[in-house]
Amino acid sequence: MRLYAAVVAGAFRRHATYRMATAAGVFTNTTFGFILAFTYMALWNERPGLGGYDMAEALAYVWLGQALLAACSLMGGGFEDELIERIKTGDIAVDLYRPADLQVWWMCVNLGRAAFQLLGRGVVPLVVGALAFDIALPEHPLTWPAFLLSVALGVMVAFGVWFLVALSAFWLMDGAGVVQVAWLAGLFFSGMLLPLNVFPGALGEVARALPWASMLQVPAEVFLEKRTGWDLLGAYAFQAGWAVVLLAAGRAVQAAATHRVVVQGG
Amino acid sequence: MWIRSTMTYRFSFAMTLLSNFTATLFDFVVILLMFAHVRGLGGFSFAEVAFLYGTTSTAFGLADLAMGQTVRLGKRVRDGTLDTLLVRPVPVLAQVAADRFALRRLGRVTQGLVVLVWSLVLLDAVAWTPLKAVLVPLMVVTGALIFGSLMVAGAAFQFWAQDGAEVTNSFTYGGNNLLQYPPSIFAGELVKGVVYVVPLAFVNWVPALYVLGRDAPAGLPAWSAFASPLVAAGFVGLAGLAWRVGIRSYRSTGS
Numbered sequence: 001m002r003l004y005a006a007v008v009a010g011a012f013r014r015h016a017t018y019r020m021a022t023a024a025g026v027f028t029n030t031t032f033g034f035i036l037a038f039t040y041m042a043l044w045n046e047r048p049g050l051g052g053y054d055m056a057e058a059l060a061y062v063w064l065g066q067a068l069l070a071a072c073s074l075m076g077g078g079f080e081d082e083l084i085e086r087i088k089t090g091d092i093a094v095d096l097y098r099p100a101d102l103q104v105w106w107m108c109v110n111l112g113r114a115a116f117q118l119l120g121r122g123v124v125p126l127v128v129g130a131l132a133f134d135i136a137l138p139e140h141p142l143t144w145p146a147f148l149l150s151v152a153l154g155v156m157v158a159f160g161v162w163f164l165v166a167l168s169a170f171w172l173m174d175g176a177g178v179v180q181v182a183w184l185a186g187l188f189f190s191g192m193l194l195p196l197n198v199f200p201g202a203l204g205e206v207a208r209a210l211p212w213a214s215m216l217q218v219p220a221e222v223f224l225e226k227r228t229g230w231d232l233l234g235a236y237a238f239q240a241g242w243a244v245v246l247l248a249a250g251r252a253v254q255a256a257a258t259h260r261v262v263v264q265g266g
Numbered sequence: 267m268w269i270r271s272t273m274t275y276r277f278s279f280a281m282t283l284l285s286n287f288t289a290t291l292f293d294f295v296v297i298l299l300m301f302a303h304v305r306g307l308g309g310f311s312f313a314e315v316a317f318l319y320g321t322t323s324t325a326f327g328l329a330d331l332a333m334g335q336t337v338r339l340g341k342r343v344r345d346g347t348l349d350t351l352l353v354r355p356v357p358v359l360a361q362v363a364a365d366r367f368a369l370r371r372l373g374r375v376t377q378g379l380v381v382l383v384w385s386l387v388l389l390d391a392v393a394w395t396p397l398k399a400v401l402v403p404l405m406v407v408t409g410a411l412i413f414g415s416l417m418v419a420g421a422a423f424q425f426w427a428q429d430g431a432e433v434t435n436s437f438t439y440g441g442n443n444l445l446q447y448p449p450s451i452f453a454g455e456l457v458k459g460v461v462y463v464v465p466l467a468f469v470n471w472v473p474a475l476y477v478l479g480r481d482a483p484a485g486l487p488a489w490s491a492f493a494s495p496l497v498a499a500g501f502v503g504l505a506g507l508a509w510r511v512g513i514r515s516y517r518s519t520g521s
Contacts, residue, residue, distance in 0.1 A: 024432035031436035034456070035444050039300075039307075042451035046304035177281030184289045193296045200302055 003100060004108045011112025015120070022120045029066040029125040036062045037133055051198040056136040057224050058195070063129030064220045065192050068151065070117035072215040073158045074190045076183045079110045083166040084175040096258060103250055106166075107159055114155045136224055143225055146232060150219040153239035157214040160246025161186070167250070170257040191217040211246060214239040279370065286373030290327075294319060294381055297446070308451035313388035314478055315448065320382025321402070321470040322445040325409025326438070327375035333414045335365045336421035340431045343424060349518050359509060362421065382406075391479075398477045401491065408498040409469035413438055415498075415505035422505070422512030441466045449475075449483040458484045468497040 015022075040062055044055045053061065069075065083106060086092045095102055129135055138144060165182045169175040187193065189212035196207045196217045207213065218235050221227045227235040297319060301312045310318075339362055342348040351361045382402075392398070420434025427433070441460075449457045449471055461467040461484040471483055476491030 018429055020427050021429040021432065024427070024430040028432045028436045028440070031440045032443070035440060035452075038452045038456070039447055042308045042447070043300050043304060046307065050303055172277070177277065177279070177285065180282050180285040180289070184285050184292065187289070188292045188295075193292065194299055198303070199299065 004104060007100075007105060007108035008112040008115075011109045012116045013112075015113050015116040025070060025121045026124045029069060029121060030128050033063050033066040033125050033129055034132070036065070037129070051195050052226075053195065053197075053224070054136075056134055059129070059133045060135040060137070060224060061195055061220050063126050063133075063135060064223055065216055066125040066129070067122035068118075068154070068216055068219065069192070070121040071114045071151065072154045072190070072219075073110075073114075073162060074186050074192050074212075074215055076162065076179060076186065078113060078158070078162055079106055080162045080166040080175075080179065083163075084169045084179070087166070087169040088173060088175075102258075103163060103247070103254055106163060107156075110159045110162075111155065114158075118151065138223060138225060140225065143223065147219060147223045150222040150235060150239065153236060153243060154215040154219050156243040157211050157239055157246060158186075160243055160250055161211060163250045164246065164253060167253045167257055170260060186212055186215070189213065190215045191220070195220070211242040214242050282370040283373050286370045287377055288373075290323065290374045290377045293323075293443075293446075294377070308448045310448040310450065313385050313390075315446070316381055316385035317389060317478065318448060318470060318474055319446045320378055320380075320385050321405055321474055322409060322442050323378030324375060324382055324406050325378075325469055326413050326442040327371065327378045328406070328410035329413035329417060329438075330374060331371045332410075333363055333417040334371055336362055336417050337431045337434060338362075338365055339421040340424035340428050343516070344428050346518055348516065352516075358513060359418065389478075392477065393479065401473045401477055405470050405473040405494055408494040411498040412466065412469050412501045413442070415501035416441070418505040419508045422508040425512035425516050437464065437466070441469070445470050454484070461486060465497050468494045 037059055040058045041055065044050055044053075044058045048054065050058070065074075070077065073080075083092075086095060095105065098105070130137065138147070161182065165178050166175065168178045172178065189196075189207050189210050191207075191213065196204060196213055198204075199207050208217065218227075218239055222232065222235060297315060300307065301315075305311075307315055339348070342351070342362075342365075348358075351358050351365075354361065386402075416437050417434065420431070420437070423434065424431060441464075444452070444460065445466065449460075449467070457467070460471070467483055472486060473491045473494055475482055476488070482488060482490055
């Protein structure tokens, strides 16, 4: 237990040292937030109340997306590149030899990273968005912790997805293709480009049932107080359900993969 | 060399090419989804927005194909592998651009061109003149030069800010994203910034609005529609200068 806590703290500290990268990320997230906010305003001006959101809620959604982008690895950039590199080069053998579980180890690495990204890259864009635009903020103070719990569950689901993506490198060697496909799915189905409740018909229903909905759409709904009471528990159950399924799948794939590992060199 | 090495992992290459095409397609699907709900965006029709989208995406795609690899420079500066490039008898910039040259980026160019051609078919309100017909390919080329210069300038910036590559993205990817939509939806200050401060508007907004028979943004005179080559030349000059300053100031790592 102490070991894993140290891994979380280590990952947090490590990302805290990339100061220039964090500043650059905040700048980029804020720029994209502005561009997206104006396109949403044009859209919601034409169709007020689209997707059940008023203008202030739609604008809040934009800035939540920018705030969660790095923490929930909506477009990757989490731990997967490093893990794939280790699998490719064979350094993974060292990881497997450690007195720690591979999946739990990387989960802790990702938790530390996500915690830092939420603080380092999440807070500033949200504050800038709230100052520059008239965005909807939670009316109930308890919504904030409820939202953070939903974000934490979203981070777990994201880990589940990216861990599976990374392990595919055991079979494919070059992970670039799978990473790109996962990146794409994350971009589109998390609701990063357009809220999932604006997606029409069957496409919308499928998108809202997929795991990526846990990473942005569901936390945003909690933030906007669209999910309260039993509905809030339903939202948590949805996220936790996907987290359990994906983590179990990750376990199974890990077991299959470690059976295949052949360590080279002498 | 990088083309051959990419082809070694054929399955992966096919997947990256396909996903690159789809990734940029999703960009456009968002606009399609928006137009499933509305008839016009900021007073612009679907065909007009598609035209803006097609011109900037093709230009950006070409720049990305040629210069997209320059974002990797920061990593080379950090770990000191840039030194290998400095001792070779080939211009460093050419080597940096060719570093891990990614043919999959053809996906974006193809997709941009498809949307551009489609929009030209849909645009029936435009009174075409030879001048307007010349402007369309011209803005793709000058737009690519402007985006390419920004990528080189961004790379030069990394000599100083070694892991600040993402700032370049706000101007390149962000600019591309901005120019896909009509200027009428953005705040006046933002449009002025894109016209007079960082004149990205010359990638497509200024010439495209002329083609569409609309007024130039931010009170520019009508002749400015033909100023794109000049602006592009300015961008290339400044990027060249920035690159030279950057590489002069390079100090290798190590003890």
